[in-house]
Amino acid sequence: MKKDNQQLQTQMMFQKLNYDTLNNRLEPLKDKKLGLEDRLRLSEAAGNTLKENNPDIADLSDMNHPTPLAEKFSSLYTDEYTDAIEVIANDMDEAASVKVMLQWLQGQNVALSDRCLNYVKEFQKKIAVESLVVVGQICYVKSVTQQTLLSDNCIVKYIKICSELCWMMQMSDPPLYLNFDVNSGENFNKNDYHVFTKCGRKIDYLVWPVLYLHKTGPILAKGLAQGK
Numbered sequence: 273m274k275k276d277n278q279q280l281q282t283q284m285m286f287q288k289l290n291y292d293t294l295n296n297r298l299e300p301l302k303d304k305k306l307g308l309e310d311r312l313r314l315s316e317a318a319g320n321t322l323k324e325n326n327p328d329i330a331d332l333s334d335m336n337h338p339t340p341l342a343e344k345f346s347s348l349y350t351d352e353y354t355d356a357i358e359v360i361a362n363d364m365d366e367a368a369s370v371k372v373m374l375q376w377l378q379g380q381n382v383a384l385s386d387r388c389l390n391y392v393k394e395f396q397k398k399i400a401v402e403s404l405v406v407v408g409q410i411c412y413v414k415s416v417t418q419q420t421l422l423s424d425n426c427i428v429k430y431i432k433i434c435s436e437l438c439w440m441m442q443m444s445d446p447p448l449y450l451n452f453d454v455n456s457g458e459n460f461n462k463n464d465y466h467v468f469t470k471c472g473r474k475i476d477y478l479v480w481p482v483l484y485l486h487k488t489g490p491i492l493a494k495g496l497a498q499g500k
Contacts, residue, residue, distance in 0.1 A: 336440050338448060342483055342492035345441075348433050349480050349496070356430035366469070367498075370479050376431055377481070378452050381438045385447070446486040454478040454497065465497040472499025 353373060361369045441448035458475045460467075468479045475497045482495035 336443065338444060338485055338492055341437065341441055341444070341448060344433075345437055345483055346493050348430075348437060352426070352430040352433050353480075355426040359426050367477060370468075370477065370498075373430075374452070374478060374480070377434050377438075378450075380431070380435045381441075381450055381452075384435070384438045384442050441483075444486075446489075448492065449484040449487040449489070450481040451484065451495070452478065452481050454481075456500075460497060460499050463494075464491065465495050468496050468498040470499045474500050476500035 357369050357373050360372055364372070438450075441450070454475060456474075456476055460471075460473055460475050464482050465475070470476070477498050479496040479498060482491055483493040484490065485492055
């Protein structure tokens with residue numbers, strides 16, 4: 273019995289030693305954790321202040337921040353635009369086809385810009401995605417004027433994505449900016465535009481607008497223009 277008590281006391285002593293050892297190791301880790309949490313809070317506060325004072329800095333956690341929107345806008349030209357213009361190119365020449373495609377995009381951009389003025393920005397951001405179906409229907413009806421095109425899936429898809437992207441770009445604060453104000457005879461700036469099918473020192477006509485972070489901001493995506 274006495275021997276058993278001694279063994280039990282020995283085990284308890286070792287357990288206490290282990291507990292004390294682990295506790296001594298844990299305390300510095302707790303302090304380190306608290307220090308990291310404090311640094312994280314300071315970093316977040318500094319980041320929020322920086323973003324508030326600099327509209328060029330986007331929230332990367334937002335799937336609709338300017339960078340992915342610019343990527344989607346570029347993809348719209350390389351994918352849906354290419355398919356849709358093949359359909360209307362059967363009935364008109366290249367320049368006329370390009371003009372129609374550009375007018376559809378511009379019309380939706382203007383219409384959605386006007387609508388955005390009637391809403392509160394923060395509220396719209398929360399419901400923007402849910403509103404895309406209604407927005408797409410509005411822009412589709414306003415944009416397509418030729419009944420022969422209504423049944424073509426390529427045209428429908430192009431207009432739908434145009435409306436969705438223009439809507440989300442208008443939701444940015446400040447709104448992303450598409451520059452349609454380009455005149456024939458302007459200098460062809462290759463920093464702003466890719467060449468469409470013809471090179472030249474001057475612009476003949478606009479094919480695809482330049483996308484800017486905001487009206488006076490940096491370029492997010494280059495446009496396309498026909499040279500002469």
